Amino acid sequence: MNPLLVFLLFLKASSLSFGGLGGLPTLHQDLVSRGVSEDVFGQALAVARLSPGPNGLYMVSLGYEVGGLSGALAATAALIIPPFSILIILVWYLRVAHLRRTDNALLMLSMALAGLLGFTSWQIVRGSSTNVAEWAAGLLGFIATARFRLHPLVLIGGAAVAGIAIYH
Amino acid sequence: MGGLSFGGGTASQLLLRKELVWRNGWLDEREYQRLWQLSKLSLGINQIAQVIIFGRRFAGWRGIPVALCGFLLPSVTVTIGMTAVLVAVIGNRFVEDALRLIIPLTGGMTMGIALQMWGPELPSPSVRKWLWLLGQGCIVLICSLLVGVVRAPVPLVMASAILAGVILLPA
Numbered sequence: 358m359n360p361l362l363v364f365l366l367f368l369k370a371s372s373l374s375f376g377g378l379g380g381l382p383t384l385h386q387d388l389v390s391r392g393v394s395e396d397v398f399g400q401a402l403a404v405a406r407l408s409p410g411p412n413g414l415y416m417v418s419l420g421y422e423v424g425g426l427s428g429a430l431a432a433t434a435a436l437i438i439p440p441f442s443i444l445i446i447l448v449w450y451l452r453v454a455h456l457r458r459t460d461n462a463l464l465m466l467s468m469a470l471a472g473l474l475g476f477t478s479w480q481i482v483r484g485s486s487t488n489v490a491e492w493a494a495g496l497l498g499f500i501a502t503a504r505f506r507l508h509p510l511v512l513i514g515g516a517a518v519a520g521i522a523i524y525h
Numbered sequence: 526m527g528g529l530s531f532g533g534g535t536a537s538q539l540l541l542r543k544e545l546v547w548r549n550g551w552l553d554e555r556e557y558q559r560l561w562q563l564s565k566l567s568l569g570i571n572q573i574a575q576v577i578i579f580g581r582r583f584a585g586w587r588g589i590p591v592a593l594c595g596f597l598l599p600s601v602t603v604t605i606g607m608t609a610v611l612v613a614v615i616g617n618r619f620v621e622d623a624l625r626l627i628i629p630l631t632g633g634m635t636m637g638i639a640l641q642m643w644g645p646e647l648p649s650p651s652v653r654k655w656l657w658l659l660g661q662g663c664i665v666l667i668c669s670l671l672v673g674v675v676r677a678p679v680p681l682v683m684a685s686a687i688l689a690g691v692i693l694l695p696a
Contacts, residue, residue: 371569373680378638380569382672383679399628402635404607409530410600411537412638413570417601421608429605437593439569443577446566458691463566465690468661469683471643472668478639480673481632485625494626495633502637512634513627520626521619 358391360427363420367435370416374439375470377413382473384416385480388423395484397422402481406509490523528599537572541579551583573597 366387370380385398401422405415413436420432453459482495494516501507526544530537538561545551552560560578567574573593580592614620643665645658668686671677 373683374569375565375567375571376642377570377572378635381635386672386679395632396624396628399631400611400624401608402631403624403627404604404611406631406634408600408604408607409528409537410597410604411570411572413572414600414604417604418608421605422612426605426609429601429608433597433601436570437573437597440567440571440574440577442569443564443567443574444581447563447578450563450566457695461694462687462690465664465686465694466683468643468664469668469686471639472665473672473679473682474642475636475639475665476669476673478632478635479669481635482629485628485632491626491629495629495636498630498633499636499640500633502634503640504637509634512630516626516630517623520623524622524625525619 358423358428360424360431363424363428364431364435367416367420367432368438371413371436372439375466377411378415378474379470380413380416380436382477384419385477388419393423395481399481399485403513407513490519494519527596528603530600541572541575545579 367380367384370383370387373383374380381398388398389395398419401415401418404418405412408414408418416432416436417429420435421429424431482492486492486495498512498516501512526537526540530540542557546554546557560582561575564571564575564578573596576592576596577589580588580590582588584591611620615624643661645661664686668682671682672679
């Protein structure tokens, strides 16, 4: 994929999101329609969970997958620019921080993001699961993260070993 | 910190707090907490916004690029390196077998993060609070369906949620 297109698509997703994984639904919608598979998203998320830094760096991995090194660099540039909005938001927020409507808007936004991210990740699980073991892996990932907060390295390492043991 | 914060946002947050508050005393707990909350309002990755705030605060405008380089250069380099290795070994049977479970697992883990973002708490035996929780669940579901079934654009759903929060919820 053309690095400029990678930059623009990733900048759009990053600019319209809050939080590390907030841009995932937008990127998923834009890239799947251009032929990128669910597996590529799964691989990028796995790499991001194993590497240091924020979870949002899955975009760098995804940029590499769709556009090589120049795609990764374009994705990095696209994810650095939107957080600069904090310098403007800091000034604006002091004027509206005390308003109840500000809290209400942020609450609704967090629920919407949870729904969007939940649906996108459901699509990744559904698109990559063809048997009971793979569905069970998806369920385990959900429960282990939501309930027990296990370290990703333990989960991903365990899944790798189990995958080799089952299929090889 | 950028090179050592394995484990996502929580690990990075712990390292930032340890270095800035506990070890170097550049910020007190209250100030750190306030700046952390403020960074959550930024567009994109909150932690990058947090690093921008810290860079500006500790070293002025020049501090911003320096802080960003320090925080992102190691993690972005490792991420690119790991992806390059993964792309190079895809096709190997062991790797393919491992990925068959890793990909649905990471999808499930992301669903777990989505649930944490919503953070529903089981309410006390008050009917009103149960109804509020049910209402929240409906909003989460409606947003999923709008994108998944109706194919509504994601930015439109997010903008509608913000507008609904301002208009519908009691001020």
